[in-house]
Amino acid sequence: MVEASTTVRVRYAETDRMGVVYYANYFVWFEVGRCELLRTLGWTYRDMEDNGVSLPVVEASCAYLKPSFYDDELEVRTVGRLLSRVRIGFDYQVVRAGDGTLTATGRTLHATLNRNRRPCRLPEAIRKALT
Numbered sequence: 649m650v651e652a653s654t655t656v657r658v659r660y661a662e663t664d665r666m667g668v669v670y671y672a673n674y675f676v677w678f679e680v681g682r683c684e685l686l687r688t689l690g691w692t693y694r695d696m697e698d699n700g701v702s703l704p705v706v707e708a709s710c711a712y713l714k715p716s717f718y719d720d721e722l723e724v725r726t727v728g729r730l731l732s733r734v735r736i737g738f739d740y741q742v743v744r745a746g747d748g749t750l751t752a753t754g755r756t757l758h759a760t761l762n763r764n765r766r767p768c769r770l771p772e773a774i775r776k777a778l779t
Contacts, residue, residue, distance in 0.1 A: 649727050649729045649778070650685060650688070650689065650727070650728050650729075650777055650778055651685070651725065652681065652684045652685035652687075652688045652725075652726050652728075653681075653684075653723055653725045653726070654680060654681055654684040654724050654726075655721055655722065655723050656677050656680060656721075656722050657720070657721050658673075658716055658717065658718050658719060658720045658721075658722065659718075660718050662718075663717070663718045667717050667718045668715045668716070668717060669715065669720075671710070671712060674710050674712070674752050675708060675754075677722065677724050677740075678708075678724070678726075678738070678740045678754050678756060680724060681724035681725070681726035681738070681740055682728070682756070684724075684726065685726045685727075685728050685738070686728075686774075689773070689774055689777045690773070691771070691773075691774055699771065700762050700763040701760060701761070701762065701768065702760075702762075702765075703736065703759070703760060703761075704759055705756050705758055706757050706758060707755075707756065707757040708754070708755070709755050710752055710754040711752060711753045711754065712751075712752050713751055713752055713753065714749050714750070714751045715751065716744060720744050720745075721745040721746065722742050722743065722744060722751065723742070723743045723744075723745050724741075724742055725740065725741040725742075726738055726739070726740055727739045728778055729778055729779075730770070730778035731757070733769050734759060734767040734768065734769065735757060735758065735759060735760070736757075736758045736770065736778065737756070737757050738755065738756050738758070739753070739755050740752075740754040740755065740756075741753050742754075
């Protein structure tokens, strides 16, 4: 398993009228974490797409444990693993940096597709890193 961590600061636009983070933003932050994890492997989404590979989300979930608020600094911890020849999974933890509170956990499952939208294998270096 490969792990990465990145931080985000909650912007005002990401909150509701009560100053609480709107639920859908967690999925945006999961993508930020996923991109950072891939970057640590020497692979970006741009590189991936230039090489004819895409990772569409086929399943996503999030458990909202504690609220996050405007101006909170959040750490997005991401773990990736190869699930099969054509499936990759990511697990996420969102932690408030100020007090260490776990605010949310999540998971995304991705298919690996080629330019023709047919299942394909990840590049060898990525497969090895995720096993």
